[in-house]
Amino acid sequence: DADLQNDPRDVPTLIGHLDRWDAVTGWRVQRGDGDSLGRRLSSRAANRVRTALSDETIQDSGCTFRAFRRECLRALVLSRDRKERGNQAWALRLLGGIALHGNPPDVALADIHYRQALTLAEELGMRPLGAHCHAGLGTLYTTTGCWEQARAELSVAIELYRVMEM
Numbered sequence: 001d002a003d004l005q006n007d008p009r010d011v012p013t014l015i016g017h018l019d020r021w022d023a024v025t026g027w028r029v030q031r032g033d034g035d036s037l038g039r040r041l042s043s044r045a046a047n048r049v050r051t052a053l054s055d056e057t058i059q060d061s062g063c064t065f066r067a068f069r070r071e072c073l074r075a076l077v078l079s080r081d082r083k084e085r086g087n088q089a090w091a092l093r094l095l096g097g098i099a100l101h102g103n104p105p106d107v108a109l110a111d112i113h114y115r116q117a118l119t120l121a122e123e124l125g126m127r128p129l130g131a132h133c134h135a136g137l138g139t140l141y142t143t144t145g146c147w148e149q150a151r152a153e154l155s156v157a158i159e160l161y162r163v164m165e166m
Contacts, residue, residue, distance in 0.1 A: 006065040014067040026065030042143060049139060049154065066098075089120035093133055100140050110140050131160035 006026060017024040076095060079087035096113030099106040118133035120126075138154035141147070 010065070011067075014065065018067055018069055023069070024067045042145070045142060049135075049142060085120055086124055086126060089117045089124065089126060089129055092117035092120065093129060093136065096133070096136050096140075100136065100143065105140070105143055107140065107144055111137070114140065127160060127164055128166065131157050131164065131166070134160065 010026065014024045014026065076088065076091035079085070079091055092113045096110045096117060099110035099113060114133050114136045118130055118137075121129040121133060134153045134157035138150045138152075138157055141150035141153060
């Protein structure tokens with residue numbers, strides 16, 4: 001880990017939890033000294049928006065220290081092979097989130113995954129997934145400082161959640 005925020009000695013602990021969970025995420029209790037004030041503030045803002053919109057319970061969704069069962073990572077390939085477009089859309093949205101929370105974030109890849117997921121969600125009438133994709137794009141744009149785009153995506157997500165009473 002280049003910024004020394006993830007200790008490789010914690011890998012066995014992460015893997016040890018995969019007997020009960022499909023995915024395990026790390027939690028940066030003591031963040032590295034390399035984070036600027038701007039990065040910490042934007043991270044806090046993005047976490048608050050993401051938590052408010054998604055009601056997630058992950059302590060540190062920005063931490064890229066993660067472990068997944070092999071079957072979970074094969075979900076996208078399998079859903080495409082089997083033409084299960086709904087599952088493919090959900091897998092793309094999850095991959096967008098993974099790319100977004102990289103260190104550094106893979107902005108282009110996150111954008112591609114979220115947009116592909118959103119296109120499928122709209123074609124299939126999967127409104128909750130569409131709202132989650134807009135929220136992910138809003139978080140992505142917040143992270144990159146594209147405030148107008150972030151506001152637009154988050155406004156769409158909020159309106160979709162409101163209409164669906166979520």
